[in-house]
Amino acid sequence: MAVLLLAEVTDGALALDATAKAVNAAKTLGDVTVLCAGASAAAAGESAAKIDGVSKVLVAEDPALGHRLAEATAALIVSLAGDYSHIVAPATTDAKNVMPRVAALLDVMVLSDVTGVVDADTFERPIYAGNAIQTVKSKDAKKVITFRTSTFDAAGEGGSAAVEAVSAPGDPGLSEWVEDKVAASDRPELTSAKIVVSGGRGVGSEEDFKIIEALADKLGAAVGASRAAVDSGFAPNDWQVGQTGKVVAPELYVAVGISGAIQHLAGMKDSKIIVAINKDEEAPIFQVADFGLVADLFQAVPELTEKL
Amino acid sequence: MKVLVPVKRVIDYNVKVRVKADGAGVDLANVKMSMNPFDEIAVEEAIRLKEAGTASEVVAVSIGVKQAQETLRTALAMGADRAILVVAADDVHQDIEPLAVAKILAKVVEAEEPGLVLAGKQAIDNDMNATGQMLSALLGWSQATFASELKIEGDSAVVTREVDGGLQTIKVKMPAIVTVDLRLNEPRYASLPNIMKAKKKPLDEKTAADYGVDVSPRLEIVKTTEPAARQAGEIVADVDTLVAKLKEKGIV
Ligand SMILES: Cc1cc2nc3c(=O)[nH]c(=O)nc-3n(C[C@H](O)[C@H](O)[C@H](O)COP(=O)(O)OP(=O)(O)OC[C@H]3O[C@@H](n4cnc5c(N)ncnc54)[C@H](O)[C@@H]3O)c2cc1C
Ligand SMILES: Nc1ncnc2c1ncn2[C@@H]1O[C@H](COP(=O)(O)O)[C@@H](O)[C@H]1O
Numbered sequence: 383m384a385v386l387l388l389a390e391v392t393d394g395a396l397a398l399d400a401t402a403k404a405v406n407a408a409k410t411l412g413d414v415t416v417l418c419a420g421a422s423a424a425a426a427g428e429s430a431a432k433i434d435g436v437s438k439v440l441v442a443e444d445p446a447l448g449h450r451l452a453e454a455t456a457a458l459i460v461s462l463a464g465d466y467s468h469i470v471a472p473a474t475t476d477a478k479n480v481m482p483r484v485a486a487l488l489d490v491m492v493l494s495d496v497t498g499v500v501d502a503d504t505f506e507r508p509i510y511a512g513n514a515i516q517t518v519k520s521k522d523a524k525k526v527i528t529f530r531t532s533t534f535d536a537a538g539e540g541g542s543a544a545v546e547a548v549s550a551p552g553d554p555g556l557s558e559w560v561e562d563k564v565a566a567s568d569r570p571e572l573t574s575a576k577i578v579v580s581g582g583r584g585v586g587s588e589e590d591f592k593i594i595e596a597l598a599d600k601l602g603a604a605v606g607a608s609r610a611a612v613d614s615g616f617a618p619n620d621w622q623v624g625q626t627g628k629v630v631a632p633e634l635y636v637a638v639g640i641s642g643a644i645q646h647l648a649g650m651k652d653s654k655i656i657v658a659i660n661k662d663e664e665a666p667i668f669q670v671a672d673f674g675l676v677a678d679l680f681q682a683v684p685e686l687t688e689k690l
Numbered sequence: 691m692k693v694l695v696p697v698k699r700v701i702d703y704n705v706k707v708r709v710k711a712d713g714a715g716v717d718l719a720n721v722k723m724s725m726n727p728f729d730e731i732a733v734e735e736a737i738r739l740k741e742a743g744t745a746s747e748v749v750a751v752s753i754g755v756k757q758a759q760e761t762l763r764t765a766l767a768m769g770a771d772r773a774i775l776v777v778a779a780d781d782v783h784q785d786i787e788p789l790a791v792a793k794i795l796a797k798v799v800e801a802e803e804p805g806l807v808l809a810g811k812q813a814i815d816n817d818m819n820a821t822g823q824m825l826s827a828l829l830g831w832s833q834a835t836f837a838s839e840l841k842i843e844g845d846s847a848v849v850t851r852e853v854d855g856g857l858q859t860i861k862v863k864m865p866a867i868v869t870v871d872l873r874l875n876e877p878r879y880a881s882l883p884n885i886m887k888a889k890k891k892p893l894d895e896k897t898a899a900d901y902g903v904d905v906s907p908r909l910e911i912v913k914t915t916e917p918a919a920r921q922a923g924e925i926v927a928d929v930d931t932l933v934a935k936l937k938e939k940g941i942v
Contacts, residue, residue: 392855451860452823452833475853479835482788482820486827491789491908492820504912509816513707514716515917518909556832560848560859573854577941601942613873619838620856626812626872628854634941645703651920655939657932663925672923673935685929690942 383412383502386462388471388480389430391418391450396426399574400472402433402536407529409537411468411502413437416543419455419550421448431543439545446553450476453556456483461551463488463524467502473528481528490522495629497533511625511648531573532631532652565618572604572621577634580606580623580650583614584639584660584679591616593680594638597687606630606650608640624649639679642667659683691805691842691864693736693745695770696795697729697752699761700815713913716815718782725761728810730768732870734877735840736808737769744842745806747771751798753791755779759893766888767880773891774798778898778905785816790898790905792824797901799829804865806847811836811869822869832862838873 385408390397396418408414415438418426427441440462446454459480463469469484471477473495485492497515498506504519505527572578579601581594591611598605607617609624623630625648635653640646642658642665650656651670658671661678668674675682701707702722710717725733739745750765752758753776762773776794778786799807812819826833834849838857841848842864850859852871862868880888898905926932936942 449858449860452826452835456827475836475851478819479823479833482818482823483827483833485820486789486792486824489789491787492818492824493909494818494820507817508917509914510701510707510716511814511817512917514709514914516914517912519912520909522908555863557834557860557862560861562855563857563859564855609872618856619852619873620854625814625817634936644706655936655941656920656923657936668925669922670920673932674923674925675929675932676925677929682929686932689929689933690936 383467384465385412385414385468385470386459386466387414387416388459388477389416389418389426390472390474390476391420391423391426394420394422394425396429398429399536399571400474400531401430403531403534404470404472404529405433405435406537407499407534408468408470409435410499415440415466417442417459417462419447419458421445427545431545432539432541434538434541436541436543439543440548441545442548442550444550447550449559450480451557451559452479452483453554454550455480456487457551457554459484460487462548466524468525468527470527470529472531477528481526485526488524488526490524490526491520493518493520493525493527495530496527497530511644512651513644530629532629569598570602570604572606572628573630575604576632577601577603578606578630578632579603579636579638580608580640581611581617581638582608582640583610585611585616588616593683597636597683600687600690608646637667637671638683640667641665642670691745692747692749692802693739694799694802694804694807695729695732695736695748695750695765696791696807696809696821697733697750697761697765698726698810698813699723699752699754699758700726700813703727703814709914709916713915715783715911715914723757725764726810726813728812728870728872730877731872731874732808732810733765733768733770734875735870738875739842740769749774749802749804751776751795753778753786753794755782757782762893763888764880766891766893767885768878769884771891773893774896775893776896776898776901786905787907787909788818788820788824789908790903791821792828793903794898794901795825796828797903806865807867809867809869811871822867826867832866834860834862834866835869836871837868838871840868840874
């Protein structure tokens with residue numbers, strides 16, 4: 383059995399953490415070939431070749447593959463699919479955009495957000511915002527899978543896989559990229575950070591979100607947010623943690639002014655240690671918190687930042 | 691331009707999900723069911739396009755059990771013009787997989803010829819996040835997923851998408867499939883007079899067989915279990931105790 387793994391490539395660079403986690407998840411399924419696709423992807427290919435457990439790297443460079451537009455990327459994967467029993471990717475927004483399209487073109491079901499590999503046909507995945515775990519056995523000849531990265535450790539480095547160029551099938555001309563709005567940040571990336579500090583509606587304003595950011599910076603943490611905080615404009619959309627945002631499982635998750643709705647818990651309840659700071663002692667977040675502090679966040683958070 | 695909106699009947703997002711004791715799935719008998727929240731947003735966006743004169747007609751489609759009629763009536767009460775119910779299951783516990791849903795929707799699209807399909811980004815029951823992308827593949831159309839902004843410009847749609855790194859704007863050729871994210875709009879509530887009016891709007895009923903689509907699942911459900919429960923920990927008295935506890939754990 384052989385696995386084709388779509389690497390996470392952004393502007394020509396490999397997102398190592400997400401890709402290495404997917405490699406680790408896929409390793410037991412067969413030899414792993416990593417596909418790096420983009421307008422430029424050679425450098426990403428070189429990095430991917432060093433991931434432990436990768437047996438080969440394919441590099442596809444074509445202007446049509448820039449910005450990971452779904453139509454061109456899916457067409458490329460389908461053109462390579464013949465040789466592989468499993469076609470997989472880390473469950474990023476890019477892969478979630480592309481992989482179901484690939485599956486439909488191959489007339490197979492997609493397995494989204496897989497958290498466990500039972501055997502080559504059988505997988506576990508959370509449903510209902512993580513309130514249930516379903517074990518499913520695929521009857522399809524080829525499996526198309528995205529792996530939830532927060533549940534797998536990253537494969538190490540030290541490999542030296544061969545790198546080969548492949549050609550893209552050309553531009554279907556359906557979509558064009560207009561612009562990206564990406565906030566540059568020195569903080570660790572949310573899904574790979576060891577510590578995450580998140581703020582909710584209780585923080586009250588974009589201005590006051592600075593106290594969340596100050597605590598995060600003291601801890602060398604990434605900053606997250608609840609949907610309510612994002613919707614209210616306190617925090618950008620890519621900070622949202624939850625069922626429909628990012629799923630994180632850091633060593634330490636600090637939830638500040640977040641009530642603990644199931645949709646939020648879906649994105650963080652696998653964190654190792656959860657700290658909740660909330661002025662309402664009845665807040666459901668305390669039911670999943672290892673350490674709860676019933677306090678006004680405007681006092682507790684600056685004090686915590688100072689005392690750490 | 692006609693807009694087609696696929697709407698799914700799902701467990702209400704406020705209901706506490708319970709896994710059946712025998713591991714056979716989630717208990718859906720006698721629980722409150724609603725329109726998938728993302729689909730409400732899609733319906734709202736379609737209605738706004740009609741109100742702006744961009745869309746001429748809004749057609750809601752649902753695939754599943756007969757009870758999905760209620761979901762369609764909700765869409766009609768919000769302002770959709772007509773609805774199509776495709777009955778594909780008898781048992782409320784049988785979920786129709788995105789691939790089968792997409793195949794049926796592709797047939798509906800062939801018959802209805804919409805200029806735009808507005809679907810939800812994900813159904814909150816199976817959390818698949820797949821149907822729109824699959825439909826787009828089957829039709830060979832362009833796709834724009836996770837939309838938080840949608841503008842129709844001539845024969846293109848300019849869509850801002852919520853992605854891991856922030857926001858991405860793309861321009862897709864119409865006809866297109868757009869899947870909507872939570873921040874696209876705030877769906878309206880149906881007013882009582884509109885709920886009454888919706889009862890008289892046309893609702894066509896079909897079956898999966900009418901479209902010649904085999905809906906048998908590709909994924910066999912082996913079992914459904916509750917995730918490991920988290921133990922609630924302790925309430926600490928003050929910030930100093932919290933700092934001490936975290937130091938004890940060796941993480942700060
Ligand atoms: C389809 C769907 C998908 C969703 N997806 C997500 C998702 O991915 N992520 C997500 O987070 N949500 C999601 N939600 C929304 C979710 O249901 C909740 O509405 C949201 O998580 C609430 O955010 P919150 O806890 O910040 O706000 P609230 O529930 O309003 O809680 C605010 C908390 O702050 C506390 N507080 C207020 N002031 C202070 C103070 N001075 N000091 C200390 N504490 C204070 C309050 O006691 C309260 O507990 C989704 C909802 C739907 C319907
Ligand atoms: N049975 C269904 N009937 C109508 N629309 C559906 C159905 N299943 C999925 N959809 C549409 O596809 C979207 C994504 O669902 P999913 O791919 O299952 O996560 C939903 O938000 C709906 O718009």
